[in-house]
Every structure is written in C-alpha cells, then in structure tokens.
Amino acid sequence: MEPKRFYGRKKMRGLFLLIVPLVLGIAGYLVMWLWNAILPDLLGVKAISFWQAAGLFLLCKILFSDFRGPGKRMGRPGFNPYQMREEMRNATPEEREALKEEWRRRCRR
Incomplete structure (x- = not known):
C-alpha cells in the first residue's frame, strides 16, 4: 500500500511541475496582451514584453493574494x-x- 501512495505523490509533483509553468505562461501572456492592448493608447505608457508581464503578474500575486486555493x-x-x-x-x-x-x-x- 505504501509504494502506491509514494508513487501517487511523485506523480502529483510531476504534474505540479508541468501545470505551474503552463499557468504562469498563460497568465503572463494574458497580462501582456491586456497591457499592450489597453494602456499604451489610454495612458501613453510603453508596451511591455512577456517577461515583464510575467514579473508583473507574480508581483501582483505576491502583494495581493495568498497563493491558496479558492476554498x-x-x-x-x-x-x-x-x-x-x-x-x-x-x-x-x-x-x-x-x-x-x-x-x-x-x-x-
């Protein structure tokens, strides 16, 4: 019974390592797209790159969220x-x- 539980934990860790970068990539792209579509025309700011958008997303997540699930x-x-x-x-x-x-x-x- 124990080997199955350990295997399940290992499998979840691998899944976590695949999903987290995917979610961060999608969120970074979405932030970049929204920023570049709205703010340069509205406020006259410069367009940002993907990495700047990903950093901005992580900064906002750290400042305004707690990284816990919805429940x-x-x-x-x-x-x-x-x-x-x-x-x-x-x-x-x-x-x-x-x-x-x-x-x-x-x-x-």
Missing part, C-alpha cells in the same frame, strides 16, 4: 462551509435551533 479564502482560518452544512444536517432539532440562535446573536448589529 481557503472564506471566513476565518479553518472555516469550511461544507463541513458546517454537514453538521447542520446531522444535528438534532434542538442543536440546530441552538446553532441558529448563536449565529443570530453573533450577526446582530
């Missing part, structure tokens, strides 16, 4: 809306009402 951005750390939905489904009516009351108390202005 990790909601609420506080560790908050999982799917887990909460499952807890509500499995709760007794009394527990469900207590949870609703707790959220009403927290969200009241």
Whole structure:
C-alpha cells in the first residue's frame, strides 16, 4: 500500500511541475496582451514584453493574494462551509435551533 501512495505523490509533483509553468505562461501572456492592448493608447505608457508581464503578474500575486486555493479564502482560518452544512444536517432539532440562535446573536448589529 505504501509504494502506491509514494508513487501517487511523485506523480502529483510531476504534474505540479508541468501545470505551474503552463499557468504562469498563460497568465503572463494574458497580462501582456491586456497591457499592450489597453494602456499604451489610454495612458501613453510603453508596451511591455512577456517577461515583464510575467514579473508583473507574480508581483501582483505576491502583494495581493495568498497563493491558496479558492476554498481557503472564506471566513476565518479553518472555516469550511461544507463541513458546517454537514453538521447542520446531522444535528438534532434542538442543536440546530441552538446553532441558529448563536449565529443570530453573533450577526446582530
């Protein structure tokens, strides 16, 4: 069983090494295309190269994002809306009402 898990991890690492440069390349090209299509005429700035666009994309990603997936951005750390939905489904009516009351108390202005 362990060799399969190790093989799967190795396979995912290889897939990661293929996908990341591909995504960065597409994003860099998209930034370059948008910049060169809009900003030189609008603001009078110079056109940029692919590498400048890729660097700009990475800089913006570092400054304005956290490199986490889409499910990790909601609420506080560790908050999982799917887990909460499952807890509500499995709760007794009394527990469900207590949870609703707790959220009403927290969200009241």
